[in-house]
Amino acid sequence: MGWRCDILIRVCPQAGYAVYFEATPEQASAAAEAGKNSAAGVLLKVSASDQTNVDVLRNLRSRYPKLTFLILNPAGKQPQMRGTLVLSRNGILEVSSPTAQPWLDTNLALARIEQSLRPGQVPLYSFQWELIDSLQKLQGPNAEDYLLAVAEAGAFMPIWF
Numbered sequence: 001m002g003w004r005c006d007i008l009i010r011v012c013p014q015a016g017y018a019v020y021f022e023a024t025p026e027q028a029s030a031a032a033e034a035g036k037n038s039a040a041g042v043l044l045k046v047s048a049s050d051q052t053n054v055d056v057l058r059n060l061r062s063r064y065p066k067l068t069f070l071i072l073n074p075a076g077k078q079p080q081m082r083g084t085l086v087l088s089r090n091g092i093l094e095v096s097s098p099t100a101q102p103w104l105d106t107n108l109a110l111a112r113i114e115q116s117l118r119p120g121q122v123p124l125y126s127f128q129w130e131l132i133d134s135l136q137k138l139q140g141p142n143a144e145d146y147l148l149a150v151a152e153a154g155a156f157m158p159i160w161f
Helices: 003-014 028-034 052-061 109-118 135-138 141-157
Strands: 020-023 043-044 069-072 086-089 092-095
Touching: 020 028, 020 069, 028 043, 028 052, 043 052, 052 069
Parallel strands: 020 043, 043 069
Antiparallel strands: 086 092
């Protein structure tokens, strides 16, 4: 960790934020050790739900009882706006608006699977941004992309509670 991370880890909890480290099962012990006095927990980034992950999680929870360990599924899809579609129903053309059905692909199915596998945990998933043009690759996703991801997460709130 660099000095900026050290500062953020100390300052963020004072401002009311919970700090979580993200780690693979192989990195989880080191992350827990680094965060045992400052972080709220570790997000365990797993690719499949197998017995190894369950054993790693059980071991970490017993070694670090003050930390929260949550499973993070990295298989999510980037929310994307649907373009305008023209459909013909019984000879009548219907045009959809991108705002009427905003997501072509959603993570609802993934969230439901996570919820059934881990009923005591709010479903957590992540995705890699698909940055197409060179400016986005340099600067990262734009505000609209972030807002769409937040809107998708907000749309799933009823399934979590």
